[in-house]
Amino acid sequence: MIPPGTTLPKPSPGAGTSARTNTNTATHTATKRGAGGATSRASPRARPRLRALDGLRLVAALMVAAYHYGGRDGEISEAWGNSPALQFPTAHEWFAYGCLGVQIFFVISGFVICMSGWGRPPRSFFASRASRLLPSYWAAVLLVTAVFALPFVAYEAVSPSDALVNLTMLQQPLGADRVLGVCWTLWAELRFYALFALCVVLPGATRARVVLFCAVWTLAAAVSEAADTPLLDLVLMPQYAPYFIGGIGVYLVHRDRRDLTAWGIVGVSWLIGQHYAVAQLWHAPDPASFSDRSSLVIIAVVTAGFAAVLLIALGHLEWMNWRWLTVAGALTYPFYLVHEHLGWVFVRALHQGLGLPSYATLVLTVAAMLALAWLLNRYVEGWLTPLIRTGLSRPRLDLR
Secondary structure, three states: OOOOOOOOOOOOOOOOOOOOOOOOOOOOOOEEEOOOOOEEEEOOOOOOOOHHHHHHHHHHHHHHHHHHHHOOOOHHHHHHOOOHHHHOOOHHHHHHHHHHHHHHHHHHHHHHHHHHHOOOOHHHHHHHHHHHHHHHHHHHHHHHHHHHOOOOOOOOOOOHHHHHHHOOOOHHHHOOOOOOOOHHHHHHHHHHHHHHHHHHHOOOOOHHHHHHHHHHHHHHHHHHHHHOOHHHHHHHOOOOHHHHHHHHHHHHHHHOOOOHHHHHHHHHHHHHHHHHHHHHHOOOOOOOOOOOOOHHHHHHHHHHHHHHHHHHHOOOOOOOOOHHHHHHHHHHHHHHHHHHHHHHHHHHHHHHHOOOOHHHHHHHHHHHHHHHHHHHHHHHHHHHHHHHHHHHHOOOOOOO
16 A cells, blocks of 8 residues: 655646646656756646545545455454354445455555656655655554553464564565554555666656556566466566556556557556456355455456546546545555554454444444544654655765
8 A cells, every 4th residue: 555645747738638636735846858868857836636546545445444344254253253244244245345445555556656756866766655654654563563462452462573573564575474464565565666666766757668667567477477486476566566557557647648558558457457356356156255256346346446546647536626635645544554453453342342233333443543543644654754754865975
């Protein structure tokens, strides 16, 4: 999942785009490289946030929360006292599709990272990503570890060593236990950032370079799938690549809606993305299985995710200029981090401890996690994010 807070370069005049909005009130410099590779133009322009994109982030996060609370078995069944299929006899079938919120997050991430990296030097790009990801992540790891260590909490905490390793975000490749169940998506995000930084940000973003990056990654991911080589799968992420690439294509459409190559990138990515979503989530009807997802509904949800980001990119949702969506976008990332594991604790306390009905417990748990996310955003991100960004962006003197 990608946190909010990136900036948007203004498309060049005559590009065929309508007036665009931004995901940040800060300015960003749009650059154009000449034949010699030097920057030939810079015209920063402040733009308002893409508030509809903030709203879509919140929708995707709530989809994932619905899946974790009522669309699967596992530890959440212990919190409810039995299977969510019994707690939500009808709704659980729809909650089971909530996991597709992750695919929507990845499409948004492709859009935002391309927007964030365009015209930005590598140091600034790295500082932006680190300052957005780390503060709430560190706080969530420490908070969940501390809560699970309490004697009256029924869930086992990871070892102190593994908890410390989790602070690096590298626990998965290092084989350590995860503190946060959702952190596997951050590992995918980190690999995407690395690929994009090395291939686009470091040499300098241009349309041709971004298009080549999308084309090569799409083909290489398909080869990786056919080769079934663990190292290639680790680097190229064939099952997630089409969503990131599709988001990049949407950003190219945002810059120039008449760019047929960009539309082609989006179309191919959607076709491959729906294939992976169905392959991973559909199974033949089985009475012993918790979920019985329809392949048509899976395709429809993935399509809706791509379409929503496209509508935002094309400016068709600019009417959704509601200020509260900015707050929603700010809360989405910390909510996403804390909602699953701490949600187990709240569900058990409210449903089994206080005897509240299933739907009341669900609503109150989501509200509690949003309130916690607000605290993290205000008192952790509000303090630590600018410190990290400033510290990593400041040029260092060469004392050699």
